[in-house]
Amino acid sequence: MSYARNSRWTALGVLSAAGLMTILDGSIVTVAMPAIQKDLGFSAAELSWTINAYLIPFGGLLLLAGRLGDLIGRRTMFLAGNAVFTAASLLAGAATGPGLLIAARFLQGVGSALASAVVLGILVTLFTDPVERGKAIAIFSFTGAAGASIGQVLGGVLTDALSWPWIFFINAPIGAVTIALALRALPADRGIGLAAGADIAGAALVTTGLMLGIYTVVKVEEHGWLSTHTLGLGAVSLALLAAFVARQATAKEPLMPLRILRSRNVAGANLAQMLSLSGMFAFQILVALYMQRVVGYGALETGLAMLPAAVGIGSISLFVSARLSARFGARAVLVAGLALLVAAMLLLTRIPVNADYVTHLLPAMVLISGGGLVLPALATLGMSGAQESDAGLASGLFNTTQQVGMAIGVAVLSTMAASRSGELLAAGAGQAAALTGGYRLAFAISAGLLLAALAVALLVLRRPAPAGPVAAADRPAQEEHGFTGSGSAGSTPR
Numbered sequence: 001m002s003y004a005r006n007s008r009w010t011a012l013g014v015l016s017a018a019g020l021m022t023i024l025d026g027s028i029v030t031v032a033m034p035a036i037q038k039d040l041g042f043s044a045a046e047l048s049w050t051i052n053a054y055l056i057p058f059g060g061l062l063l064l065a066g067r068l069g070d071l072i073g074r075r076t077m078f079l080a081g082n083a084v085f086t087a088a089s090l091l092a093g094a095a096t097g098p099g100l101l102i103a104a105r106f107l108q109g110v111g112s113a114l115a116s117a118v119v120l121g122i123l124v125t126l127f128t129d130p131v132e133r134g135k136a137i138a139i140f141s142f143t144g145a146a147g148a149s150i151g152q153v154l155g156g157v158l159t160d161a162l163s164w165p166w167i168f169f170i171n172a173p174i175g176a177v178t179i180a181l182a183l184r185a186l187p188a189d190r191g192i193g194l195a196a197g198a199d200i201a202g203a204a205l206v207t208t209g210l211m212l213g214i215y216t217v218v219k220v221e222e223h224g225w226l227s228t229h230t231l232g233l234g235a236v237s238l239a240l241l242a243a244f245v246a247r248q249a250t251a252k253e254p255l256m257p258l259r260i261l262r263s264r265n266v267a268g269a270n271l272a273q274m275l276s277l278s279g280m281f282a283f284q285i286l287v288a289l290y291m292q293r294v295v296g297y298g299a300l301e302t303g304l305a306m307l308p309a310a311v312g313i314g315s316i317s318l319f320v321s322a323r324l325s326a327r328f329g330a331r332a333v334l335v336a337g338l339a340l341l342v343a344a345m346l347l348l349t350r351i352p353v354n355a356d357y358v359t360h361l362l363p364a365m366v367l368i369s370g371g372g373l374v375l376p377a378l379a380t381l382g383m384s385g386a387q388e389s390d391a392g393l394a395s396g397l398f399n400t401t402q403q404v405g406m407a408i409g410v411a412v413l414s415t416m417a418a419s420r421s422g423e424l425l426a427a428g429a430g431q432a433a434a435l436t437g438g439y440r441l442a443f444a445i446s447a448g449l450l451l452a453a454l455a456v457a458l459l460v461l462r463r464p465a466p467a468g469p470v471a472a473a474d475r476p477a478q479e480e481h482g483f484t485g486s487g488s489a490g491s492t493p494r
Contacts, residue, residue, distance in 0.1 A: 008126045010185045014178060015119050016140050018082060021174045022112050028167040029054075031288055031302050035164045042098050051285065051410055052214075053102045057109035058116075059403035060211035063256060064203045065117035066397065074118035075186045079179060081115025086175030093168035104168075116399050122186065124383050131326065137379050138322040199254055202247045206256070209240030210404065217411040256397065265331075268460035269381035270401040275453035276338060276378070277402050278409030279345065279446035280371055285410060286417060287348070287361075290439045294432050295355055305357060305365075312369025321376040331461045334377035338454040340370025345447035349440050353432045381461060409449070417442040 029036075029050055037047045069077040088107035095101035123140060127133040216233040223229040248254040261267045284306070291297040291305055324333045344367035351360050382398040421438030429437065 007185065007187075010181075011126060011187065012123065012136050012139060014181045014185045015078075015123060017174065017178045017181070018078070018115055019119060019140060021082075021085070021171055021178065022116060028170070031292075032164045032167050033289075034292055036101070039164060040095070040098050040101060049098075049102050050105060052407065053105040054109040054112070055403055055407035055410070056211050056214045057106055058113050059214055059400060059407050060207050061110060061113035062117045062400040062403060063210075063397060064207050065114045066121065066399070067199075067203070067256070069118035069121060073189045074122050075182070075189055077118045078115050078122070078186065079182055081111045081113065081117075082175055082179050082182070083111070084114060085111030086172055086179070087111075089168045089171035089175065093165035095165075113399075113403075120379065120383055120398060126187070133380075135322050138317055138376050140379070199247075199251055202244055202251060202254060202256070205240050205244035205247060209237050209244060210400070212240065213237035214404065214407045214411075217408050220411060220415045260397065265381045265461055266383075268456055269378050270398060271460070272334070272338075272453045272456040273378045273382060273398070274401040274405035274408075275449050275456065276341070276374060277405035278412070279449040279453075280341065280368075280374075280409075281406040282409040282413040282442065283345065283348075283368070283446055286413060286439055286442050287364075290351070290436070291361075294353060294435050294439075305361065308362065309365040309368040309371075312366060313372040313375070316369055316372025317376050318372075321373055324373070325377060325380060330377040330380040331457060333373050334381070334457050334461070335454065337370040337373030337377065338450055338457060340367050341374065342447050342450045342454065344368045344370070345443050345450060348443040349447065351436065351440065351443075353436050409446075413442040413445055416445055 033047055033050060036042060036050060042050070065077060065081070085108055088104050088111055092101055092104035092108065095104055119140075123136055124133065127136045212233060216230060216237055220230055245258075248256050248258050288302050288306065291302045297305060321333060324336075344364045347364045347367065355361055379398070382401075417438035419438070420441045421434040424434035424437045425431070
């Protein structure tokens, strides 16, 4: 579709604002968790559901939401998602008990899934020039990092100065402005029509399988890895996902055409993202808990302590990442960023009970800035090769692996940290020493996940081909499989 140059950049601003709100919500909750627990009477086991109740529907619904965006229009899905998220935020702020807050967080996850699933799909269809697309993705990634930065500090300010409900109420004005601007700025698209097929059976299989799988993982801390509950539900989840894949191979109008995974860069980027986000997002939660529960920081102090990492990620993604990708390729930039993240996690495996911020924490916060290289590179590779008609699907798939990675990372690393702390307490260690030992183990596992992502980047991903026309001899075969380039960022057709 034709779309004015200035309008495209205005639309990017709207999409970035929505991304900022979603990330803001995640990071702002992190530093407020102790206050929420104290005020609403959450148990230690229930407290994790302030995060998990959001991640389960978010990760489970993204693929379906992305495909529905292709069918009924991405603008429509984006507006609906933001409306649900904004209303749910008001409900969360008004919660008077754990049950109501968890329900509101679940609805927030639904709204985020509807909106986030189509964001990258809108972006890549607006920006088809490789250079402009690189800049657009860098700006979008920057606002995500800005949301994390603002959230950590704002969460501390609001929690200390006012009260924790305001961490949710803050979403209301942002959501209202985003919806108003989106009505004017986003291009109207009618989608390809429901007649093209929504594959309801496939949607039911993948949504149920993902949500059940995430639920199983987050309940491991309560039931154990080898319990009947975990093994039984895990087996059912895997069976549902296997049935989904089998259906996609035979369905007339599949929800997720398997051709989208024939690109090594698309498949590899999604796998690398799941692994890397498992470690990165869990770091954000665990290091905040370490600073508050072991070192004794308050909510505001915790937010300020984590600020260098968020600012570094944002600055690098905005000012450095696109230039490096244009010169060296997204794969090389991804490898460099992952190496920095591995180094950060390895440093955190040595944190003492009485940590000095400058000596023990600040170096890791600086190295975490490597995320500013990782996130835009993954987005570029993960969206490479998608046709315009499948852009919502590719966006939904990319966001699905992101959210599933986050949920699994939080569940696994939190469970392992708690188990290790329990063992140390039973052996006679003090509370602070036991907690520190648990966090050290979690950071070691995080380093392992990031190393696995680095291996995928080196062994699976290919260096994208130079931007430019596809060779005439190669074009028919590539178009037959739904791809128009070898993973280059600018390969999506107009």
